[in-house]
Structure formats: structure tokens, C-alpha cells
Amino acid sequence: MKLALIIYHDLLWPPEQVKVDFSRGNLLVMFAPISRCYGHGLADVECGDDRPLTRPSFNQFPLPDNNMDHIKLLKLWQSACPGEYFLFDYHFMWQWYQDLMSVRLEEVLTADIDSYAQLGLDGLVNCGSERVFYPTGWPYYLMARHLWGERQGPEQKARYFQLAFGEQSEVAQRFTDQFAQVTGSPIHAHPWWEAADIQRANQVVEWLAQHQEPLEAGAQAAKSPTQQRAWRVLLHYHRLAIDLWTAVQAKLRGEKQQALEQLEQTQKFLQEAEKDTAPAIDTLVLLGWVGAIRDAFQKQ
């Protein structure tokens, strides 16, 4: 039997007085950077700095909010306790629960997986929701293939979208590809609704309006029930994005009450459309986004 020793929270600091016994060959080390940033790859030197860390007092450990500090802690462990290490990560948990609408999940996943060998990590256990197919299942599919060493290029991505969306798949792909760029991602340490300014909100709302017709036409052209379902989920995402960005736009204009009313309508829409989205994502997660934005607005 193998046991996993978890590097997590306070245990992100390696022991000084106790020696871990790896001599029996049954102990693996699981690195779980729970407070990492998903606006950057795990090994991205832009996320943090190279200043050495100071060991905190007992039970006074502030969780790192950047990736470089996590990597420094991993390296401290690896030099204090050489052994087999693997990663326990949360792409389909934190991002999924908090900020799916701006992160470039596919780029972060690819960069992360590419860095595992260099970081001395022998694999990934993914902590996440079971339904992670909103607005498409592409990031999850990409992660699975990439972990097997099957790099996914533009050809594979186009094939995925063709199978999922049918005839008008390019419209669906263009929309999801441009989304992160238009909304200003990647964003370090802030959810998009905090990072956006009024110019950004105006641009995004206009861009979303331009996509209404092409997306609806794409959905009309869908042939099979599978393709029709994929389009329903994507159109739902488009509507949700319009709602949330319109609320943020109103708030940035100083129309707080209007923004809160918009969010109330959005909540109703999510609850009423649950049948369409339930196979792709838990409605509780979607409501969580609305709630987080509402809480932020109410505090301001």
C-alpha cells in the first residue's frame, strides 16, 4: 500500500524537527497549492517574485496568493525530503466556482501540465466538480489528452468543436476563443467584476450584442440532438455573460440599484433554465457567481 503525505495549508512548510521516513518506498508526496493563482500558469515567474520566504510563527501561516511562493515552498520540501511528488490541483474547482468567465483555462492547463516535469511533479489529481462542460467540455478534454502526452493543436480543437457543434462550429469556436481576450483576461488575483472598468464593460457588452445573431443562426443549423444541446448551453452562457456584464456596467455608471435588479433577474433566469444547463454544470455554481457579484456590489 502507498500513502500520500499532503503538502497543504500549514504543511506547505517542510518539517524542521521531524524527519520523514521515505526508506520503505511506500510514501508519495502530494503538493496541493490551494490558494494559487489561475490567471497565471503554476510555474509562471510573472506571478510573484523571487524574494526568499520567511518562515512564519507556529499556526500563523498566511496562505500564499501567488504561484512563485507556492513553487518556493515546493522546492524547500523537495530539498528537505527527496521523494516522489505529484500535484493535487483545483482548475475545475476554484476557477469553476469563482471566475470561469475570464480565465484562459485551456492555456493555463497546457502551461501547467508542460511544467510538471521541470517542477519534479509526476502527475495530477484533479480536484473538481463532476459536471465541468460549461460552456464547452473543451478544457476538460484538452487536460485529459494533454496529460497522456497528446498535445492538442488547432486541428484537434477544430475537430472537437465540429463534433460538438456541427455545421456552424467555427462561430462557436470564435466566440469562446475571443471571450477571454475581449474580457481582459488573464487577471491576477482579482475576479473580472472587480478588475473591469467602464470602458471594458462597454466594449464587452457591445461585443456580446454583436454575437447574438451569429450564435442563434449557428444553433438553428444544428442537426443532431447532441449539437442542439451544445448550442443551448453556449447560448445560455452568452445570455448569462450579457446579464452579468450589463450589471457590472450599470454599477460602474453609479446605478447600483439597477445593477442589483439585473442580478435578481439573472438569478431567476438561471433557475428557470436549469433543465438546459444541469448536464453541463451545477446551477449552484452559476448562482454562486451571481451571489459573489451581488455581495461585492452591496459592500461598495
Ligand SMILES: [Zn+2]
Ligand atoms: Zn497570478
